[in-house]
Amino acid sequence: NAGVTQTPKFRILKIGQSMTLQCTQDMNHNYMYWYRQDPGMGLKLIYYSVGAGITDKGEVPNGYNVSRSTTEDFPLRLELAAPSQTSVYFCASSPPGGLGELFFGEGSRLTVL
């Protein structure tokens, strides 16, 4: 099992560009999440999904969009990138009843210049 796989690992964007961060998991987990981690700050929830076709906003959703067409994949779309979106993005998944046991990917480091 690969667990949670994120691509790309690194990316530099110019202001105003758009991109999609990919996330896939092979553990058949229903729940998937996107967090961002800024230096010296805790992880902040961007969006989450409880299953295919169902998504909901987290604490910091502005400037992002998500979709969940399959159990395995949960891509995060950045529209009109801004310097404030420079961060490390983590995708995570958990089984139902996992109660906080999240399995994280290795992260995608995004810089917006």
Next chain:
Amino acid sequence: QKEVEQDPGPLSVPEGAIVSLNCTYSNSAFQYFMWYRQYSRKGPELLMYTYSSGNKEDGRFTAQVDKSSKYISLFIRDSQPSDSATYLCAMSGAYGGSQGNLIFGKGTKLSVKP
């Protein structure tokens, strides 16, 4: 007042020392308490999980929750250089769809010197 407070450190200790890491919180609805370990340039991994108040031990690691004081702790006995990482506390009051809506502390960076 922030929901979860955690001293960011850095904390440097000699190998073999007992390490104490702590978080305080303000939301009395929190019932699930977790400690995640994050190595440099890696994703966090769950280290300890506790429900409500009490202690939980797993090898060299002990997690304590004191809900009356809104205070949680992680103790590491006989610390090793391989324990050098950032330790994140996390907590939640939710079950079901929002179970991953964890509130994280900022993390404490620990360095264990040989």
